[in-house]
Amino acid sequence: MAGTLWFQTAVLLCFLRGALGAGARLYTEEDPLVILSSSSLKPTVSNSSSAWLVQFYSSWCGHCIQYSSTWKALAQDVKDWDQAIGVAVLDCAQEENFDVCKEYGIHFYPTFRYFRAHGRPDDQGTTYRGADREIQTVRQLMVNFLQNHTKLDWPDLCPPLEPYSSAELLPLLGQRSDHYTAVIIEEPDSYVGREVILDLLQYSGVVVRRALAADRPLLDTLGVTAFPSAYLLLPNGTHTQLAVQKRLRFFFSSLLRLLPGVQRRARRGGGGDGGHTGALTGRPSSEAWRDFDSSQVYLADLESALHYLLRVELATHSTLEGEELKTFKDFVTIVAKLYPGGGSVVKLMDTLLEWLLSLPLDRIPYQAVLDLVDNKMRISGVFLGAELRWVGCQGSRVGLRGYPCSLWTLFHVLTVQHDAMPNALENTALEDEAAPVLQVMRRYIRTFFGCEQCGRHFEQAAADSLHRVQSREQQIVWLWNQHNMVNNRLAGSLSEDPLFPKAPWPSPALCASCHEEKDGVHVWNQENVLSFLRKHYGAGNLSPKYSVTPQHLPAPPAPPSRPQEDRLGGGRGGRAGAGGGGGAGGEKQPEKTRGAEEQPAAPQQVERTAVQEAAGLSGGAGPAGGAGPAGGAGPAGGAGPAGGAGRGGVWALALGFNSVDMSLCVLLYVCSCLFLMLLFFFFRVRSRRWKLRHNRPFV
Ligand SMILES: Cc1cc2nc3c(=O)[nH]c(=O)nc-3n(C[C@H](O)[C@H](O)[C@H](O)COP(=O)(O)OP(=O)(O)OC[C@H]3O[C@@H](n4cnc5c(N)ncnc54)[C@H](O)[C@@H]3O)c2cc1C
Numbered sequence: 001m002a003g004t005l006w007f008q009t010a011v012l013l014c015f016l017r018g019a020l021g022a023g024a025r026l027y028t029e030e031d032p033l034v035i036l037s038s039s040s041l042k043p044t045v046s047n048s049s050s051a052w053l054v055q056f057y058s059s060w061c062g063h064c065i066q067y068s069s070t071w072k073a074l075a076q077d078v079k080d081w082d083q084a085i086g087v088a089v090l091d092c093a094q095e096e097n098f099d100v101c102k103e104y105g106i107h108f109y110p111t112f113r114y115f116r117a118h119g120r121p122d123d124q125g126t127t128y129r130g131a132d133r134e135i136q137t138v139r140q141l142m143v144n145f146l147q148n149h150t151k152l153d154w155p156d157l158c159p160p161l162e163p164y165s166s167a168e169l170l171p172l173l174g175q176r177s178d179h180y181t182a183v184i185i186e187e188p189d190s191y192v193g194r195e196v197i198l199d200l201l202q203y204s205g206v207v208v209r210r211a212l213a214a215d216r217p218l219l220d221t222l223g224v225t226a227f228p229s230a231y232l233l234l235p236n237g238t239h240t241q242l243a244v245q246k247r248l249r250f251f252f253s254s255l256l257r258l259l260p261g262v263q264r265r266a267r268r269g270g271g272g273d274g275g276h277t278g279a280l281t282g283r284p285s286s287e288a289w290r291d292f293d294s295s296q297v298y299l300a301d302l303e304s305a306l307h308y309l310l311r312v313e314l315a316t317h318s319t320l321e322g323e324e325l326k327t328f329k330d331f332v333t334i335v336a337k338l339y340p341g342g343g344s345v346v347k348l349m350d351t352l353l354e355w356l357l358s359l360p361l362d363r364i365p366y367q368a369v370l371d372l373v374d375n376k377m378r379i380s381g382v383f384l385g386a387e388l389r390w391v392g393c394q395g396s397r398v399g400l401r402g403y404p405c406s407l408w409t410l411f412h413v414l415t416v417q418h419d420a421m422p423n424a425l426e427n428t429a430l431e432d433e434a435a436p437v438l439q440v441m442r443r444y445i446r447t448f449f450g451c452e453q454c455g456r457h458f459e460q461a462a463a464d465s466l467h468r469v470q471s472r473e474q475q476i477v478w479l480w481n482q483h484n485m486v487n488n489r490l491a492g493s494l495s496e497d498p499l500f501p502k503a504p505w506p507s508p509a510l511c512a513s514c515h516e517e518k519d520g521v522h523v524w525n526q527e528n529v530l531s532f533l534r535k536h537y538g539a540g541n542l543s544p545k546y547s548v549t550p551q552h553l554p555a556p557p558a559p560p561s562r563p564q565e566d567r568l569g570g571g572r573g574g575r576a577g578a579g580g581g582g583g584a585g586g587e588k589q590p591e592k593t594r595g596a597e598e599q600p601a602a603p604q605q606v607e608r609t610a611v612q613e614a615a616g617l618s619g620g621a622g623p624a625g626g627a628g629p630a631g632g633a634g635p636a637g638g639a640g641p642a643g644g645a646g647r648g649g650v651w652a653l654a655l656g657f658n659s660v661d662m663s664l665c666v667l668l669y670v671c672s673c674l675f676l677m678l679l680f681f682f683f684r685v686r687s688r689r690w691k692l693r694h695n696r697p698f699v
Contacts, residue, residue, distance in 0.1 A: 385548025
């Protein structure tokens with residue numbers, strides 16, 4: 001008893017210590033800065049190839065706590081400058097750092113110290129004492145500090161920040177080169193040019209120079225009249241002024257990064273934890289490149305996502321039960337109700353949902369799901385292409401982009417669809433959730449997503465802030481914001497495709513009105529971002545080009561026509577009826593509003609018979625039946641999903657009838673009728689003759 005009490009106390013103390021310790025950490029490894037300690041400070045800042053800006057703080061200092069978000073935002077803002085000047089922190093409140101903070105004479109918190117590149121080991125840095133510690137001021141001080149370096153101690157990889165003259169620049173006009181040269185022409189006190197130079201520091205294929213607005217020969221030759229302006233010298237020798245919607249640093253940098261052939265250089269030791277992506281993507285290097293428009297969303301990517309998810313990622317689970325089964329049902333529900341793409345995919349998901357909901361089982365063999373996904377029972381109009389065909393998600397080489405890209409895309413589309421069709425989840429178990437799409441995504445990523453580390457990150461983000469999402473609009477914006485945080489974290493990592501560098505999205509080229517500047521710092525116009533997302537991921541922006549789902553599916557062998565076929569049509573509310581046909585105009589409406597004109601033409605009307613049979617039979621395969629999908633896989637069933645014998649009987653009966661079988665049945669039925677009619681006439685004629693024969697003596 002005493003032992004148990006001791007153990008519980010120890011566990012509680014450990015937990016409290018962990019919680020307090022975690023709470024005291026203002027900065028974590030997730031932040032885009034370097035966390036220094038007594039042992040790493042000197043080796044990092046002395047004789048370094050780059051300059052450093054270090055904040056010495058104390059984790060108990062209230063101001064430091066409040067200021068930490070600004071410091072993180074600054075670090076994010078200048079993340080791409082780190083080969084010229086790095087941003088770091090050191091916590092003087094940590095016992096192990098007491099001595100080093102004393103040695104560096106840190107008396108107040110926070111203290112900002114600049115360390116020159118190639119500094120001596122005894123260099124204790126230069127303290128910045130200004131009162132203004134806002135991002136723009138500190139950023140400009142960083143530029144000034146870099147410019148204070150001499151030629152001798154200039155940071156190795158920092159490009160020149162001084163303005164170029166017309167005498168140096170004009171001879172470049174008309175010259176061919178292996179890179180672009182961008183010249184930012186600006187007033188002398190403007191920082192835009194120098195900031196853009198540093199923003200592009202990690203990119204190859206483009207060189208940025210700065211020139212001054214006072215340089216008349218340059219302005220006259222180039223015809224530049226407004227400042228700041230960017231003038232572009234192309235590799236083929238031509239030159240032109242760069243058209244930007246707003247003359248802001250963010251716009252110049254974003255446009256230059258997106259020039260064809262401009263790529264982020266691979267970082268030495270660049271981290272990134274998306275090691276899974278290589279295994280997930282499927283573009284063989286021999287596959288032809290598919291031209292696409294980045295302002296569109298491609299159905300082929302969504303279909304490939306579902307194909308991979310249903311046939312590969314989930315198929316690693318031989319059975320689904322408990323939390324996994326619930327997550328799967330919820331996922332199928334949101335896709336069935338909200339997926340805007342091709343009719344046959346929706347019909348597949350509807351069918352799957354119909355079947356899952358009708359199963360009174362808490363464990364199903366995944367093979368049964370696969371049979372449905374592969375449409376083994378040949379239900380008319382149900383189809384999901386079994387091919388990875390990345391378009392907007394294709395990578396420049398095998399192992400990049402692909403599935404994770406398409407999964408993001410799918411969930412963005414679903415959040416926007418939920419906003420466009422607020423009642424779509426009515427009468428489902430999800431209708432009362434505040435952010436159903438995100439909750440289902442969270443559960444899916446946690447339960448099934450192959451990249452475990454990604455799942456942990458996403459779960460952490462969801463645990464921190466998902467509870468604040470209370471509306472459909474917030475749902476869209478939360479996912480966008482979360483995705484951008486992941487983009488920021490992964491920029492420059494090994495999983496980044498150099499052809500598609502990770503950057504804040506949407507770029508100014510996609511949505512200029514989404515971007516603004518406040519106090520010299522880039523800010524998002526959230527309202528415009530929301531309308532952009534609604535349009536970009538809306539049904540009207542889905543392109544069927546390259547779609548894996550054929551425009552017209554080959555007709556399966558004609559089943560016997562049955563007029564009142566759609567017995568399930570009105571069964572459930574919302575989208576359940578969407579695929580059911582049934583003739584009611586109201587039921588067809590949703591199909592149309594989901595961008596029907598862009599979708600591949602829906603195949604024939606859905607024959608729901610087999611699904612009904614599946615549903616009906618699986619009901620029959622309950623406790624008494626002992627067969628069916630559960631029977632084979634159930635705890636008592638003995639045989640695993642692959643065992644299939646027990647499952648086979650009823651499963652075949654449930655879904656194994658194909659159209660040929662049905663035709664034979666009808667033929668048999670007709671023959672039996674004819675035979676019975678023949679018998680009837682035969683006996684009638686015989687009885688007449690018999691009567692005649694017996695009646696003759698009386699005549
Ligand atoms: C939930 C989730 C978590 C992940 N976590 C990690 C992780 O922790 N570590 C890791 O290494 N990898 C992670 N990944 C993978 C990583 O985010 C990328 O998907 C992968 O590196 C492929 O990147 P990409 O260049 O194709 O663009 P992606 O980031 O996959 O983006 C796909 C497309 O979405 C659009 N887009 C980009 N940003 C946004 C935005 N903010 N809002 C809306 N649309 C946008 C663009 O058109 C882009 O092409 C995660 C993936 C998912 C689905």
